[in-house]
Amino acid sequence: MWHVEILDAKTKDKLCFLDKVRTFFFSSFIYNKFYVDVNPQWYPARQSIRLDPKGKSLKDEDVLQHLPVGTTATFYFRDLGAQISWVTVFLTEYTGPLVIYLMFYFRVPFIYAPKYDFTTSKHWVVHLACMCHSFHYVKRLLETLFVHRFSHGTMPLRNIFKNCTYYWGFAAWMAYYINHPLYTPPIYGEQQIRLALIIFLFCQIGNFSIHIALRNLRPPGSKTRKIPYPTKNPFTWIFLLVSCPNYTYELGSWLGFTVMTQCLPVAFFTLVGFIQMTVWAKGKHRSYLKEFRDYPPLRSPILPFIL
Amino acid sequence: LSIAADSHCKYIHTNLKFFAMTILRFFFTLLSRWLVIAVGLVRAYLARGSYHGLYYSIEKPLNVCPLCHIPGIVPSSVVLTGFQVMSRVFLTWAVTHSVREVQSEDSVLLFVTAWTVTEIIRYSFYTFSLLNHLPYLIKWARYTFFIVLYPMGVTGELLTIYAALPYVQKTGLYSVTLPNKYNFSFDYYTFLILIMISYIPLFPQLYFHMIRQRKKVLGHVEDYSKVE
Numbered sequence: 245m246w247h248v249e250i251l252d253a254k255t256k257d258k259l260c261f262l263d264k265v266r267t268f269f270f271s272s273f274i275y276n277k278f279y280v281d282v283n284p285q286w287y288p289a290r291q292s293i294r295l296d297p298k299g300k301s302l303k304d305e306d307v308l309q310h311l312p313v314g315t316t317a318t319f320y321f322r323d324l325g326a327q328i329s330w331v332t333v334f335l336t337e338y339t340g341p342l343v344i345y346l347m348f349y350f351r352v353p354f355i356y357a358p359k360y361d362f363t364t365s366k367h368w369v370v371h372l373a374c375m376c377h378s379f380h381y382v383k384r385l386l387e388t389l390f391v392h393r394f395s396h397g398t399m400p401l402r403n404i405f406k407n408c409t410y411y412w413g414f415a416a417w418m419a420y421y422i423n424h425p426l427y428t429p430p431i432y433g434e435q436q437i438r439l440a441l442i443i444f445l446f447c448q449i450g451n452f453s454i455h456i457a458l459r460n461l462r463p464p465g466s467k468t469r470k471i472p473y474p475t476k477n478p479f480t481w482i483f484l485l486v487s488c489p490n491y492t493y494e495l496g497s498w499l500g501f502t503v504m505t506q507c508l509p510v511a512f513f514t515l516v517g518f519i520q521m522t523v524w525a526k527g528k529h530r531s532y533l534k535e536f537r538d539y540p541p542l543r544s545p546i547l548p549f550i551l
Numbered sequence: 552l553s554i555a556a557d558s559h560c561k562y563i564h565t566n567l568k569f570f571a572m573t574i575l576r577f578f579f580t581l582l583s584r585w586l587v588i589a590v591g592l593v594r595a596y597l598a599r600g601s602y603h604g605l606y607y608s609i610e611k612p613l614n615v616c617p618l619c620h621i622p623g624i625v626p627s628s629v630v631l632t633g634f635q636v637m638s639r640v641f642l643t644w645a646v647t648h649s650v651r652e653v654q655s656e657d658s659v660l661l662f663v664t665a666w667t668v669t670e671i672i673r674y675s676f677y678t679f680s681l682l683n684h685l686p687y688l689i690k691w692a693r694y695t696f697f698i699v700l701y702p703m704g705v706t707g708e709l710l711t712i713y714a715a716l717p718y719v720q721k722t723g724l725y726s727v728t729l730p731n732k733y734n735f736s737f738d739y740y741t742f743l744i745l746i747m748i749s750y751i752p753l754f755p756q757l758y759f760h761m762i763r764q765r766k767k768v769l770g771h772v773e774d775y776s777k778v779e
Contacts, residue, residue, distance in 0.1 A: 427734055
């Protein structure tokens with residue numbers, strides 16, 4: 245049996261003292277006790293309880309017995325701020341572009357000059373682009389609901405405003421030009437559009453294959469981490485060369501869309517997304533290397549051999 | 552062994568001194584450039600009897616100066632300094648230089664004067680700091696003059712941009728219209744208006760940051776005198 249005291253990580257005030265805690269309990273017991281006894285505003289997802297004021301949070305599944313503490317364990321508490329679930333954020337930030345793009349496609353009033361209200365573009369590539377863009381975001385929504393297995397349940401609330409501004413803003417900016425009455429179709433015409441479509445579809449299938457492969461690494465409800473390897477699906481063979489091929493395929497999809505629409509704002513969106521995904525890929529790659537001694541050396545974070 | 556350590560220390564010491572002297576020389580050069588601008592302003596005014604056409608005489612050194620800021624060497628925030636550099640470069644190149652008609656405006660004189668005085672004080676501050684011989688007057692000036700110079704500079708900048716607006720709209724300067732093969736458009740006129748609007752949230756933040764800095768830097772000196 246143990247005594248547990250929890251101090252505020254910044255002020256070192258004693259916030260909570262639990263005595264007679266059994267050693268075989270999980271950390272989640274402490275989280276719930278804290279929520280009930282100390283402050284009902286601090287629901288478990290918002291708490292970060294750690295052994296060191298600047299250290300990593302205890303995970304729900306950590307067993308108290310295996311932690312490096314004496315008979316009186318001292319933990320530090322940090323309030324992570326209001327939290328929101330990843331699923332909620334993803335659904336909101338992906339539904340926006342879907343709806344917004346369609347508003348521009350159907351030329352809803354007050355966007356373009358009144359004489360164009362509810363007209364349709366005479367270029368078939370504009371219809372194709374709408375189908376591709378919508379397909380992309382529908383795919384993302386379905387993956388959020390049925391495919392992805394999230395390791396953290398929540399993220400800080402302010403992220404939803406940041407993320408939605410990014411996705412919704414860029415979607416509006418791109419859609420405005422592609423569906424504009426004065427839109428100019430690609431210079432190389434059908435050839436360019438066809439090639440771009442093939443690249444786009446190839447990368448969409450690739451991206452989906454990677455998401456499925458990553459899902460299968462993790463049994464339902466668990467938060468285990470394993471090294472992903474190529475499977476029977478040829479689209480996953482890229483795992484031989486890249487740590488985060490989902491980002492590689494995503495880049496490919498947007499490059500395809502850029503070539504298909506020949507639109508500079510789309511190119512900007514692709515570039516900004518690429519920069520962000522490279523940052524994430526490098527971080528993921530580094531944590532793979534730290535966690536697994538036998539991590540395949542040939543892999544690069546996002547672009548084979550280059551980046 | 553102690554002799555080796557001694558000479559090693561001397562080696563590091565000389566290198567640091569050399570480095571500090573290089574920076575010192577650099578700041579002094581920048582200080583003198585701004586003094587040149589100030590002198591140029593006064594001379595041109597005396598020569599021409601008015602301050603119209605002044606811009607031409609100081610254009611070159613004015614354009615070079617903002618590009619010489621080196622963040623990290625000076626004890627100011629990189630973000631704030633970077634921001635200031637960007638806005639200076641924008642005002643100089645993208646507005647005043649690009650729109651000829653604006654160059655004889657009084658507002659240009661207003662912000663150039665504000666920048667000149669600010670920078671002379673600032674570079675004197677850095678130079679004397681590095682020499683470890685900072686007269687209190689310069690420190691006081693650096694953290695007090697901004698109270699007038701900041702609003703003065705901002706007013707000059709905003710009036711200049713506002714003056715440039717009709718010319719930008721007439722000539723379509725830096726603007727791209729549809730249709731074009733990259734399916735992109737940019738309206739410099741609207742962009743300038745957005746820049747002007749952005750001053751509303753940004754200027755108070757910068758101003759009050761400087762006021763807080765002032766309290767911090769000059770504040771405790773007053774406390775000491777109270778204790779005595």
